[in-house]
Amino acid sequence: MQNLEWSKLPFGYVKTNYNVRCVWKNGKWGEIEVSDSEYINIHIASTALHYGQEAFEGMKAYRGKDGKVRLFRWEENCKRLKDSAAGIYMAQVDDKLFFDMVKKVVELNADFIPPYGTGASLYIRPLLYGSGAKVGVHPADEYTFLIFVTPVGPYFKEGFNPVKIAIIRDSDRAAPLGTGTMKVGGNYAASFRGLEKAHEAGYGSPMYLDCREKKYIDEIGAANFFAIKDNTYITPKSTSILPSITNKSLEEVAKYIGLKVERRPVDVAELPTFEEAGACGTAAVISPIGEIVDIDENKHYVYCPDGKPGKWSTKMYETLVGIQYGDIPDPFGWITILENI
Numbered sequence: 580m581q582n583l584e585w586s587k588l589p590f591g592y593v594k595t596n597y598n599v600r601c602v603w604k605n606g607k608w609g610e611i612e613v614s615d616s617e618y619i620n621i622h623i624a625s626t627a628l629h630y631g632q633e634a635f636e637g638m639k640a641y642r643g644k645d646g647k648v649r650l651f652r653w654e655e656n657c658k659r660l661k662d663s664a665a666g667i668y669m670a671q672v673d674d675k676l677f678f679d680m681v682k683k684v685v686e687l688n689a690d691f692i693p694p695y696g697t698g699a700s701l702y703i704r705p706l707l708y709g710s711g712a713k714v715g716v717h718p719a720d721e722y723t724f725l726i727f728v729t730p731v732g733p734y735f736k737e738g739f740n741p742v743k744i745a746i747i748r749d750s751d752r753a754a755p756l757g758t759g760t761m762k763v764g765g766n767y768a769a770s771f772r773g774l775e776k777a778h779e780a781g782y783g784s785p786m787y788l789d790c791r792e793k794k795y796i797d798e799i800g801a802a803n804f805f806a807i808k809d810n811t812y813i814t815p816k817s818t819s820i821l822p823s824i825t826n827k828s829l830e831e832v833a834k835y836i837g838l839k840v841e842r843r844p845v846d847v848a849e850l851p852t853f854e855e856a857g858a859c860g861t862a863a864v865i866s867p868i869g870e871i872v873d874i875d876e877n878k879h880y881v882y883c884p885d886g887k888p889g890k891w892s893t894k895m896y897e898t899l900v901g902i903q904y905g906d907i908p909d910p911f912g913w914i915t916i917l918e919n920i
């Protein structure tokens with residue numbers, strides 16, 4: 580076991596022992612390779628560098644009180660990677676290759692899986708990119724799939740405490756029929772303008788609205804949005820947001836704890852009517868939203884007047900985190916235990 584200050588880890592990069600890699604060429608995947616280098620050798624004309632032909636995933640391994648290592652819904656991450664790959668014409672990674680590589684990289688870096696009770700976990704970052712050279716604008720003939728891991732603490736330094744969000748109207752992260760539903764790098768580069776604007780105004784993350792009308796809520800930075808009103812979990816339906824696995828899981832958890840669920844366009848005008856609001860994603864699970872500011876219209880919406888997360892957000896958070904760490908039974912079949920790690 581590494582000697583790290585586990586409970587003080589940021590959501591950042593820590594060098595681990597190994598990463599795993601596999602190359603697709605001549606129409607098939609090669610052998611899985613193990614590397615101790617943090618660097619890749621990349622062709623100067625690769626499509627990843629020039630045309631943004633790359634997609635990634637983000638998932639975690641959790642060490643439970645029983646010492647066992649759990650993966651949460653890895654099949655969903657694999658499915659989303661397949662959708663991203665299909666969307667930008669890359670080679671497909673099948674379930675077996677994905678799982679074998681995840682298992683191997685977690686096993687090889689078992690020393691870096693944070694101990695139970697520290698609030699930290701092992702972040703797993705699969706990356707698929709066009710490594711073949713093309714000068715004309717075409718998909719590559721060669722792809723590289725690699726996975727590295729890094730131990731992380733909570734995404735927001737506040738942890739499970741209210742965050743402040745700013746509505747951004749002068750930049751979009753993805754177009755309605757573009758790549759917003761895929762986890763491709765270009766969306767994140769496109770989101771930096773909004774992120775910087777929110778930071779400059781003193782807020783933690785930007786809230787993006789739909790690109791056409793700026794009327795409906797899309798996403799919050801690198802997380803989906805949800806709200807609670809009249810015993811209902813409400814979350815946006817949009818063609819330009821990433822289908823969050825956490826959000827999909829929270830919909831199930833919400834039903835399980837007695838809420839109704841609505842996935843529909845969410846008008847920004849509804850903001851004052853919400854009882855609770857939150858951002859959700861793998862990194863932080865739920866970040867309760869304490870305040871949303873509409874910079875352009877000089878409006879503020881406050882959701883946690885006493886500074887504490889709302890009761891439903893707290894219940895959903897505790898249920899999902901409890902399942903991930905194995906503290907409570909998993910009635911949904913979401914957990915895969917990696918044996919002998």
Ligand SMILES: Cc1ncc(COP(=O)(O)O)c(C=O)c1O
Nearest residue numbers: 801802803821823824825860861
């Ligand atoms: C743009 C965006 N939205 C939402 C999410 C949350 O998705 P998930 O719950 O699958 O981590 C992420 C993080 O992966 C993201 O990058």
